[in-house]
Amino acid sequence: MHLDLNSCFATIEQQANPLWRNKPLAVAAYTSPNGCIIAPSVEAKKWGVKVGMRVKDGKLICPGLIVTGPDPSKYRMVHQKLRKLLEEYTYKLTPKSIDEFVLDIEGLPTQKLGIGETAKEIKTRIKTEIGEWLTVSVGIAPNRFLAKVAAGLKKPDGLEIIDKNNFEAVYEKLALTDLWGVKLGNVSRLNRCGIYTVADFYRADAKLLQTAFHSVCGYYWYLRLRGFEADEEEWGRKSYGNSYALPKLLATPAELAPILSKLVEKMSFRMRRAGYRARGVHVGVLYRDWSHWHHGEVAPEPVWDSRDIYRQALGILTRSPYRKPVHTLSVSGFGLIKNLYSQLSLLTDGNKKEKWMEAVDSINEKWGNFVLTPARMLGMADYVPDRVAFGGIKELEEMILN
């Protein structure tokens, strides 16, 4: 079963503010005219407002559009309540993002009720126990991929099933790009092999699909479209990172250094709290002309201290050959290793550094983030605000574990 909270951020804001219900509403990263819309409400979508649109463009096509900024603590709370509710039905629950969950109730007592009835019960309980304005689209199918496709068939407030009796009829109605994981790049790969529709995709044999994708991915697609599970593997965390879309034109490492410092502080704090060190540091830069540069380096020894990570990250950034306005700056620590023991160094007093960072972290935890900061971060209070990451919910795992 795949469960998807409809227009998540916008619906939660309408739940919180009853005066916004039944009105076109958009949650934008910034509410200024060039701010990016990240979640239009169901009503706003009917006007044509889409994710990724600028606020000024959204208001142009929908003059009555109400625009508000994000409130991550609200969305995290709703996610946690939803998770707690769904855990009553199965322990085989996988949150896929802040607003999507996958449930497997096979072999569990819940299955006696019937999966369709279970889904209806969940929808009702969400309205009575979490928020009466919240709606979810539910998809039921033999595997995760088709369950997600089913959930997308009717929005909002859908409950759709794909099974052996109707899958071909469903495939006839869908375009290739309606399938999650298939965009223009994969469409052209498939077209080159004579596959133009989802029905063609299903009828193609495994060998042709492996040719189309040049890899075992073709075989996984063969399995998915036939209802076999190909997506159960859960990959552990490989890095900790933070990124920030800059609100003003900055280009040189000197101008970017304070923001880089804050990104490093945020990232390294999360990494240390989870008990990890990183073998290397990676810096990524997306420029305003949409070109991209990135570079990662393995550190001489595993890093966890913000100062060491910052030093390495700044060194990497300085070596970028470009000095043009930056759109998004990101930094991450990769090659994670657990803090099981520290390798003593002859050159530095590692124990003293560890105690220093522990003290700083515990003060920041007690009094609030960034009570203690490096001097280079002065003036950065309004930069790199708290946001919900797109895609995975590993940040929520961090919150729950802590």
Added chain:
Amino acid sequence: MIQKLSAPVSVTAVFDHKTRAFVPKKVLWEGREHTIIKVGLHHTFRQGQTLYHVFSVASDAMFFRLVLDTESLLFRLEEIADGEPS
């Protein structure tokens, strides 16, 4: 109109031990009393070790974001909105 602010307010609330619900009923702000007809959402967040409770509530014409600081036990009004675009 959406307006961010940080104003001290008086709140009349009811706690029901059977439902374990804490429900704001009235808000007194700038000398005017507003009767709350709907509590949209209640959530919490932390800043350091201080826990804040946020009550998103509405009267018939106005939305209020009420924030309770559990250290000081003070309510502040942090946002108002009238339900119309800015």
